[in-house]
Amino acid sequence: MPIINPSRRQFIASAGAAGALAALDVSHAQEPSPFDFAPGKAEHCIMIWLGGGACHIDTWDPKRQGDPATRKPGSDYRAIDTAVDGTQVCEHLEKCASVLDRINIVRTTYHELIDEHAIATNMMHTGRHVSGTVTYPSIGSLMTYHKGPVNESTPPYVLIGYPTVSRNSGFLGSKHGFVYLTDTREGPSGLARPAAITDQRQKRREDALKALRDSFLNKQSSKVVQQYDSAIGQALKLASPEFMSAFNLKSEPDTLREQYGGEFGQRCLLSRRLVERGVRFIEVSHNLNFVNGTGWDTHNNGQDAQHLLIQELDRALSSLILDLENKKLLDKTLICVATEFGRPAAFDGGGGRGHHSKCFSTVLAGGGLQNGRTIGVTDELGMKTLEQPVSVPDLHASMHYALGIDPRKLVFDDDRPIPTTDMGTPVRELFV
């Protein structure tokens, strides 16, 4: 690594200039808690990602019923009561409704990026607009950067879904990127030992490798070479049964596996197992477009079978909450259910819905928060915010704060100071 002119960097860190969009003096930004309520104590975060843009009025923010057939605007489903007085959700979230007292719904998340999934997804993961001068890290990379690994032999950030630039580590570098897997039966790409490599072969390999490592280190003893060599040792450990057993879902009781449901449910179950092994941040993607053809991006006839996706989410999410609670992990684990935007009350020509980002729902559960709160109020069709808009920086600030991270703490892109969130403020009701 180059040594950045240390005097200037130290100067910045001490004098404290803030980044572009938040050029506030550090006397505000660097205080341990800039807010008058205490930070949370969660240790882990599971972010469930509903890729495609989940319709808020068909899930967490039900409105008067419409009809896709006649293009009458409104929710596609009936609303039902929940464990929280005065808060209703749609009928396909029945199981979540019964545990809604462990869940907060933020009904007024918003941004203004609507044309294309990628840019909205990027906003929801990084909390920033693309700038061209800085590549911002995802919230997963930021959380693991701040909190570090729970233990050295566990990757801090696991993605169960496809690798994307928005989920990656931006200027924090590949060290703060994710390990990913796309099939719970296979384990993470690159870590799991191929089936053909028996223990005997592995030993053979490691013995030969040992000879070569030793002979090279005798010749070349640079620090970087030593570092790489010790990383080899750690990698061998990571691929060993100790960590890889996390991916053996078969060791869970059948009834529990059944309760979680299909591949998405198994992803959630795996997340719990990863939390148990010390993974800090897990993103679980739920956009299996074979369920209804389009995933959550329910244009046209994607709407027809959207309820199957919702039911799948209902089953997996409620199971995860109860399972974590049984294992005494719920207070330590923040669950976030996020999506890139919501969808409008009106139906398109094919009976589906377009994109809507003026207000949409995000869910924050467990994590030692004040649960059972419903944040923000939208209008009669869920098209506009009436009370308490929650910006993406505020949402991210709430998540960081739940893990005890100062959401305005500076991180550095080379020597450029950048606040962890775009000067977001945690949503007070979640903490007090």
Next chain:
Amino acid sequence: MTNAHSILSVFLLASFLLNNTSAQDSYVQMTKDDEPVTYWRMDKNADGVYLNSAGEDPLSLAAKVVGTIKQTELGPTLPEFPLFASEHAAIEITNPPGRLVVTDPGDESPLDFKKGDPITIEAWVNSSGLQNNGYRYILGKGRTNNKGFSAENQNYSLRLSGKGGAAYLSFLMRGTANGKQDYHRWESKTPVGVGDGWHYVVITYIMGTPNTLRGFIDGKLVAGTWEVAGDVETTPVVDNDELWIGTSLGGNPNSTFHGSLDEIAIYRKLLPADRIAQKYEYRGQELTLDTSLIKQDKVRFEVYENISDSKSWSMRAPVFLESYDRDDLVLFRVPHKYTPSGVIDDRPIPFMVRAMGRFVIPKGTQQILVRARNGARLQIDDSQVLDIPFFNISSSSHGSVPKIDRTLAPHIRPLYRGDSQKLISIEGDGEEHLFVFDMIVGGKDRRPECGESGIYIAPPDEDFRVLGHGDTVLLTDYHFPPYFQREWQAIEKLNQTKRIAASKDEAEYWNNRHKHAAMITQLFKPLSQAGNAFPERSNNLIDRYLNDRLAASDLKPTAALNDLQFLRKLSLDTTGAIPSPKVVAKLLENQNDNRRQDWIDYFLSQDAWADHWVSYWQDVLAENPNIVNPTLNNTGPFRLWIYEALLDNRPMDQMVTQLIMMEGSKYFGGPAGFELATQNDAPMAAKAHVLTQAFLGVQMKCARCHDAPFHESTQQDLFEIAAMLKRGPQVVPSTSSVPLEGINPEDLAVTISVKPGTNIQSHWPLEDLASDRLPAELVRYKDDSRAQLARLITQPLNLRFSQVIVNRMWKRLIGYGLREPIDDWQDSTSSHPYLLDFLARELARNGYDLKHVARTIFESDVYQRTSTDLVTNDDGHSLFAGPVTRRLSAEQIVDSLFSSSGQPFDAGAMSVDIDGARRVTNSLHLGFPRRAWQFSDTSNERDRPSLTLPFAQPFVTVMELFGWNGARQSPISQRQDEMNVLQPAILHNGILAQQITTLTVDSNFTRIALQSESVNELLDSTFRQILGREPSTEERDLVAPLVADGFESRIVELTTTERDELVYPEPAPRNLISWSNHNSKDANSVKLELRKYVKAGPKPTAELTPQWRTQMEDLVWALYNSPEFVFSP
């Protein structure tokens, strides 16, 4: 058939040429006879005023130019348009929009048309470029956005409306009907030709009167509809606003005509249909076929432009552009077109390729299979034998997944998504026959791609082979892909020849500049004398400057590299991969004293130099193409331009000038792709930041939104450079500002000196770093602020540019800069100022030749020493006792894995739109990677299995872990690639690692295993293949048992059938899914199946016993995973 028949038809010039006096400009005469009120022939006088040829006074209702209008294109003329006998200029409307403006003389003027007034508007249009949706103004009265007029004051207008890649004739007026003011819009149902030359368009209408509007295209009445507000009685808006030609709405680019205009006239009467028919005559040249041009055993390819975008063969005169020869009748890609400056240019889409050659058709029944991406036809001898329909796949994403059909031949390669095929059966006679294959390439706003187009031939029930003169290539999944890749690369060579020819004049200019630069640098003050410490460790001035300082410290030069280590390191730094043992053995035959110089020359001359260095500049210049719906500050794929520039070893000052001028193709690899910055609020500000950081060591990252607290550069500075790039004022967007609402300015740690919304004029703010002092005779495009910026940065008196470049090279080759950080010099000093100056002058006085600087560094003793940890002092300076230990880059790792294993680099297409059904602006195709730099980010942000790239993903996964960035939203001078556990992990168990360590039929390790006569020989070869050396005695003793056990009985004798099975491995359902069908039910399962296939890895060879093979594989695994493999010596 004999060759005497081969010339089918040759049309030269039509017969009217012989007898054309009576036709002398009869169009002009007819027009004047009909007494229009205005007739702009695009003649201008000395004052640049466009004259009115209608009446007596050419200055009455003449048009003046606002902005820039090009007057270069020829108007309609002979021989295609016989009514125009003399050559005549036209105007071309370019962006930023210029226009012709005609002042309305006042109330009741000849330009005003009230209700009931008859009007005829006619024009000749030559529309070019991509017709995005929008209304392109030929002319309009009113709706100028001029002050003092209503914005909605269109008296009348004639336009082309772009829809789905075609252009339609459109008339628009504003009128009051039933007490309500509204726009009334008529549009033709027949399109006007685009990209195929001049067309004649006319409308006649009695203003505000139903059933009177008639539209004519090329003299013919065409049907149309009133699309807005209907065909009703209406009272048109009439005022004294101007009449504009070429654009409207204040010069809105979306309302601006693309292409040329000529012969525009307005009449206060209705021209009758028969008169309009009389005014259009077209005589196209037919396509000629001259088979005498076919060379022996070659296929001649001809490229034609001027093809109408109409999915039809009834085309106007295609214009022959160029030809080239290949061996076989296949068409996978067409060579690039180049601008005169030698950068990739866009061909007008569509274009046509004709391929012709003579082939023997063997005796007996033969099947001829034709595959084509778009409309195509095949002629054998005199007759057309088949045609392939035009491309017809909707981009909607709901198309179905085709079933794989392998019935045509035993191992046939299934049809590639997007291609169509037809089969004919003929009786062969053992004689030679003429084959002529025509294909239209691209069209309807789609990329001009060829798929696997070509002619394949076979007797029934046998595998098809490529019809050609080269080696026999079978159309199977096993034989075809490497052939495809070779052909693809062969076009690369043609491209090089073409661009060097196209840019001869340009090269001359740069030669002159470099003479000037050499002269100027002679005038610089002589450098300080270098000392003579460690004379035995001093090869050139580099060492003398370094050793001087080293001697004054307690450090000593590190040990020298031996020849093998030196070759490995040199190969990595020039070609980007470890050298093959064969090359090393060959080079080692040279044991002369100056052998290392020879080796340096050898490696510098390799084309792979470009493959290695392109990714460096991709990072530095934030090249960031996105294969799906680019919205994340994405650029065009200007990687191709970087690659070509490096391949040609283009001088650095010329390269930077080309980058700044941003010319050529935006979406297909020209430097115009640098201009793009999707969803960025101020693209040119982003580019200004890239350029100053890359080439001047000036950091303006913070200045994007506010004055940088610790940098001298202000936001004003950055936006001034942005304005230079924009060639006009640049607004500071509010999103590039600090929101000040509710903030006490006292609390701010930064200064906000520019208010959002401020319009910043172009100006060069870094006067103290560089000034524009090139001699007048070398100054081109004097008034162009972009050209000026390029001069400011690259002119030879600006030694800062050369210093920054050589410092970048130094860092890449030695591991740490002479000045750090390399992209931000404000507060740093150089550790060896004389050395930095020496290298900078070397660059400037040697024609800005990067290879010259690289050679100087390679020749130095310091480069040839063993590496060491970085040690710096308080100033951040290093003394360079030796180079800094470098881990291989992501690209070097991947490329070295494959170059050493010898297995095919099988990554598939870098595209999710493999059939090319989507618009150019929505999806890119980055080709078929053969080297690591050719990948890009694979994310689609949709999490759909059907949009994944199962073959590319394992490469991308390895590369990202080793610090490569597939998406470069911002420029990168130094990758963040700290050591982490996932790096060795992915090489232990990742998919790519599994592939490389599997002993497949095509693996070098299989070859070594089969050929080695002893365990020692096997070990020597294997070590050489991966680590570039032989094992030490100790290593040999330790690893030999691994492969000694069973060595003697390792080889398995195979039956013929078993050998066949080796050649035809398990087929996979490849090339079936594109964007156009990714939302169909089967698309996910096909992709998941492919993923499984990739994960399972290639089949190991059956030529070795499984037991022994796995032992050997474990040895190979251990060697690749040795830390030695990932470090440069």
